[in-house]
Amino acid sequence: MGIRVNKVIGYGVKNLKPDDPRIDWDELRHPTRRERRWDKSMSSFFRWLKRKKVQERLFELNLREHPGMDKGMERWLRSDVGFLIENTKDQMKRHSTSWLYIRGGPSACLIHDGEGRENVMVFLQPNHPDWHRHDDIMDYYEEHGRDGPSVRVTDLTKRGGIYPYNAAMIRFRKPSTDFYEESRPFKVGGDTRIDDHGLVSMGIGTYNQLVGRWDSKLKPLAKDKFLAHLRRSWRPRVPFGVLAVLLWHKDCFTDLEKFIDDLRPMIYVWWG
Numbered sequence: 001m002g003i004r005v006n007k008v009i010g011y012g013v014k015n016l017k018p019d020d021p022r023i024d025w026d027e028l029r030h031p032t033r034r035e036r037r038w039d040k041s042m043s044s045f046f047r048w049l050k051r052k053k054v055q056e057r058l059f060e061l062n063l064r065e066h067p068g069m070d071k072g073m074e075r076w077l078r079s080d081v082g083f084l085i086e087n088t089k090d091q092m093k094r095h096s097t098s099w100l101y102i103r104g105g106p107s108a109c110l111i112h113d114g115e116g117r118e119n120v121m122v123f124l125q126p127n128h129p130d131w132h133r134h135d136d137i138m139d140y141y142e143e144h145g146r147d148g149p150s151v152r153v154t155d156l157t158k159r160g161g162i163y164p165y166n167a168a169m170i171r172f173r174k175p176s177t178d179f180y181e182e183s184r185p186f187k188v189g190g191d192t193r194i195d196d197h198g199l200v201s202m203g204i205g206t207y208n209q210l211v212g213r214w215d216s217k218l219k220p221l222a223k224d225k226f227l228a229h230l231r232r233s234w235r236p237r238v239p240f241g242v243l244a245v246l247l248w249h250k251d252c253f254t255d256l257e258k259f260i261d262d263l264r265p266m267i268y269v270w271w272g
Contacts, residue, residue: 002115002272004135005143009162010111011263012122014153020195022259028112028252037107037249042092042126045106046085049244055081056115061243064257066199067170068193080240088127088241098129108132109245116151116270123263125241131162139269156265158213160204161236167191169207171200172261173233182226186210198226207234238263 016023027033048054055078062077063069069077092101100108109124111132124131133139143150155268160166168191179198186192192202211230212220220227238260246256253259 005139005149005269005271006113006116006135007133007139007143007267007269008111008122009131009156009265009267010109010122010124010126011162011238011265012111012120012268013259013262013264014117014120014155014266015225016119016121018118022254022262024252033251038104040107042088042101042105042106044249045126045244048248049081049085054247057242058244058247061247061257061260062240064172064242065170065237065243066162068195081244084127084241085089089125091129093252095129098132099134100124100126100129100132106248108250109242111268113270113272115272116268117153120153120268120270122266122268123242123245125239126245129239131213143269143271151270152268156267157236158208159265160207161239162265165237165239166204166265168201168237169204169234170237171198171222171234175229175233177225177228177229178218179229182222192200201237202234235263236265 019025049058058081062080063074066073066077081263091098095101106126109126110124111124112118112120123195143152156162160169174197178196180194180196183194183198186199186202186206192206193200202210207230208214208224210220211227212218222230242258242263246260247251250256
């Protein structure tokens with residue numbers, strides 16, 4: 001364990017195993033290929049994002065994060081590529097000394113540090129340098145307790161994601177039983193959408209009321225199988241920038257879409 005504290009907020013997993021089948025460990029750890037990924041700058045990342053095939057694949061991944069979206073709104077999702085590029089460029093100008101940008105290109109947005117926990121992997125938004133803090137004096141004292149430096153993960157799923165991407169929860173797995181009738185009372189507009197099987201997306205407030213997270217004194221509004229489905233088959237929406245970082249590293253995953261379904265918002269602290 002090192003002496004400098006690192007704190008990130010992002011979307012990740014905290015249950016990786018040494019032989020985890022979700023990860024192509026040979027690809028992730030291969031010295032030459034790993035170095036080749038790390039050598040790429042943000043400028044290379046921007047040129048890659050402008051490729052037509054990359055944009056089409058990103059659109060497919062982004063569309064999965066917006067189930068039930070009206071066809072007329074799909075054009076809005078295609079504008080996310082341009083926004084990510086321009087916003088990241090702007091952040092790099094304003095925060096040129098950020099540890100995220102000093103470390104390099106998009107591979108700096110994949111956090112899997114040997115001095116932390118091997119079972120944790122976190123992905124950051126490239127246009128949010130404030131999602132990574134390195135050697136911060138306040139973090140040092142907050143995370144260095146009487147028992148020494150802490151290494152920890154804080155799950156943020158109850159908050160529905162990380163601001164400003166915490167608007168919705170989405171269904172990532174179809175239910176074995178249709179819950180259309182149970183879902184109808186909660187179709188109240190906004191991020192709430194429904195299909196023939198039931199709800200496919202909803203705001204975090206609605207979701208927390210359904211599963212009993214809104215208030216410890218209140219019981220869940222959903223019951224029995226419907227409640228079990230909501231707890232098992234729903235997750236926070238993954239923001240576009242994280243999807244882009246994941247696609248950049250796609251060869252490191254055996255099934256990218258299934259891996260995305262496992263991601264949860266979290267804070268990760270380690271020392272290096």
